[in-house]
Amino acid sequence: MNPADQGWDGGGPERLYVITGGRSGSSAPTALDLVTLIVAKSAPRPGMQPEQAAIIRICQRPLSVAEISAHLSLPVSVVTVLLSDLMADNRVFSRPPVPPAKLPDIALIEAVIDGLQKL
Amino acid sequence: MDFRSSESPASVEERPGPGPRSEDALPETAAAAVKVVIVGGFGVGKTTLVGSVSEIRPLTTEETMTQAGVGVDDTAGVERKSTTTVAMDFGRISINEELVLYLFGTPGQERFWFLWRGLFEGALGAVVLVDTRRLEVSFDVIGRLEERSVPFVVAVNTFPDAPAYPLDELRAALDLPDAVPLVECDARLRSSSRDVLMALMRYLQTLALTTEAS
Numbered sequence: 001m002n003p004a005d006q007g008w009d010g011g012g013p014e015r016l017y018v019i020t021g022g023r024s025g026s027s028a029p030t031a032l033d034l035v036t037l038i039v040a041k042s043a044p045r046p047g048m049q050p051e052q053a054a055i056i057r058i059c060q061r062p063l064s065v066a067e068i069s070a071h072l073s074l075p076v077s078v079v080t081v082l083l084s085d086l087m088a089d090n091r092v093f094s095r096p097p098v099p100p101a102k103l104p105d106i107a108l109i110e111a112v113i114d115g116l117q118k119l
Numbered sequence: 120m121d122f123r124s125s126e127s128p129a130s131v132e133e134r135p136g137p138g139p140r141s142e143d144a145l146p147e148t149a150a151a152a153v154k155v156v157i158v159g160g161f162g163v164g165k166t167t168l169v170g171s172v173s174e175i176r177p178l179t180t181e182e183t184m185t186q187a188g189v190g191v192d193d194t195a196g197v198e199r200k201s202t203t204t205v206a207m208d209f210g211r212i213s214i215n216e217e218l219v220l221y222l223f224g225t226p227g228q229e230r231f232w233f234l235w236r237g238l239f240e241g242a243l244g245a246v247v248l249v250d251t252r253r254l255e256v257s258f259d260v261i262g263r264l265e266e267r268s269v270p271f272v273v274a275v276n277t278f279p280d281a282p283a284y285p286l287d288e289l290r291a292a293l294d295l296p297d298a299v300p301l302v303e304c305d306a307r308l309r310s311s312s313r314d315v316l317m318a319l320m321r322y323l324q325t326l327a328l329t330t331e332a333s
Contacts, residue, residue: 033241034180035152035221037145058138062149064221066209070178071137076237077182097152097241106327108153108218109243113320115214119172119313 016074019051020081032080037062037095052082052091059092143175145219152219155319156238158227158264159248160256164276164306165224166208168248172312173210173222181206182234205234222316227260235263244319245271248306249293251281257293272300272322274315 039062044053054072065083069076086092157165170177181204205226212220225234227247239245245264249257257273264271273295277283284292290301300318305311 033154034223034237035154035219035241037149037152037219054136054138057136061144061147063139063145064152064211064219066180066221066223067139067178067211069180070209071139073137073181075182076180095150095152097154106324106331109320109323109327111218112153112214112220112243113317113324115212115218115220116313116317116320119212119309 016078019049019074020078032065032083032094033097034066034076035064035097037064038068038083038092039063039095040092041090049082052086055079055082055086056091062095139175145213146216148216149213149219150217152221154221154223154238154242155316156242156245156269157222157224157248158245158260158271159224159276160227160250160253163227163248163250163253163256164278165248168246168274168276168304168306168312168315169208169210169222169224171307171309172212172316174213175211177208177210177224179206179208205231207234207238227256229259232263239267239269242269244323245269246315246319247271247273249273249275249289250278251275251284251289252278254289254292261293261295270319270323270326272302272315272319274302274304274318276306277303 038055038059040056040059042056043060044056048056051072051074055068058068058071063071065076065079068074068083069079072079074082083092083094087094157168159165166177207223207225209221209223212222214220223238225231225238247257247260247264261271261273273293275286275289286301286303289295290297293301295301300322302315302318304315
C-alpha cells in the first residue's frame with residue numbers, strides 16, 4: 001500500500017526524480033545535516049504525498065535526518081528535499097546540530113565524556 | 120542488509136509502515152545531536168564497532184552516485200543511467216536527556232571520499248579504524264583527515280589472526296604524529312569500543328584546552 005514500503009530498490013532513480021519534482025538536495029534552501037533532529041508538528045493529513053506523510057508519522061518524536069533516510073529507504077539527498085518542503089509548510093521543525101561556536105567546545109566534549117562513562 | 124524495520128506486513132494495523140520501534144524513540148527532550156565518524160577499509164570492523172556501542176541496531180543510509188563520464192550517453196532525459204549505491208552504517212548513543220551522539224561508519228577508500236562532504240561538516244572528530252593486515256588504506260585516510268584538519272584518533276582492531284605489532288612500530292609505519300592517540304581495541308566489545316570513543320573525546324578535550332590556553 002505505502003510506496004515507501006517498496007523501498008528504494010523497487011523504484012530506481014526515476015521514482016526519486018518524481019518524488020522530489022526533479023530537484024536535488026543541493027538546491028534545498030535549508031541546510032540540513034545528517035544529524036539535524038526533525039520533529040513533526042502535527043499528524044499527517046489525508047492526501048499528502050505518501051513519502052511526506054511517512055516522514056511526519058515517524059517524526060512524532062525527534063529523529064535525525066539520517067534515521068529518516070534509513071527507515072524510509074530513501075537517499076539523504078531526497079529526504080532533504082522533502083524535509084525542506086515540510087519545513088516551508090510549517091509541518092515539521094528542525095533542531096539543528098550543535099554549531100561548534102554555540103556551546104563552548106569543552107563543555108560539549110565533557111558532556112559526551114560523562115555520557116560515555118555511563119555506558 | 121537489514122536496515123528497515125523487521126515487522127512483517129501482518130503488523131501493519133498495529134504500526135503502519137516503516138519507522139523506529141517505539142522503544143528506539145528519542146526522548147521528547149532531545150534537543151541537539153553531534154556526530155563522530157568511523158573511517159576504515161572494508162571488513163575492518165566499522166559496523167561492528169558502531170553496533171557494539173549503539174543503543175539502536177545499526178541503520179543504513181544509502182546514497183546514489185551517478186557514474187559520470189564513463190560510457191554514459193548524453194543524459195538530457197531521466198532515462199536509466201549507471202548508478203552506484205553506497206551504504207553508510209550508523210548508530211546512536213543518547214548522551215543525556217538533551218544530547219545525542221551519532222556514529223557514522225564510512226569506507227576509507229579514495230573513491231568513496233565524495234561521501235565525506237556533508238559527513239565531516241560539524242563532526243566532533245573521527246576514529247580511523249585500522250587492520251594491521253591492510254595498513255595501506257589508512258595512509259590515504261590519515262592524510263586526508265590531516266588536510267581537512269579533522270581531529271582523529273587511530274584504533275587498531277585486534278583480529279585474532281592478524282599479526283600483532285608494538286604500537287610504536289605501527290605509529291612509525293603510519294607516520295603518525297606523536298600527539299595523535301593510537302589505541303588497540305576489540306570492536307566486538309562494547310567496553311572496548313566505548314574506550315576508543317573516550318580516547319577521541321579525551322584528545323578533543325586536550326585540544327580544546329590547549330586552544331583556550333593559547
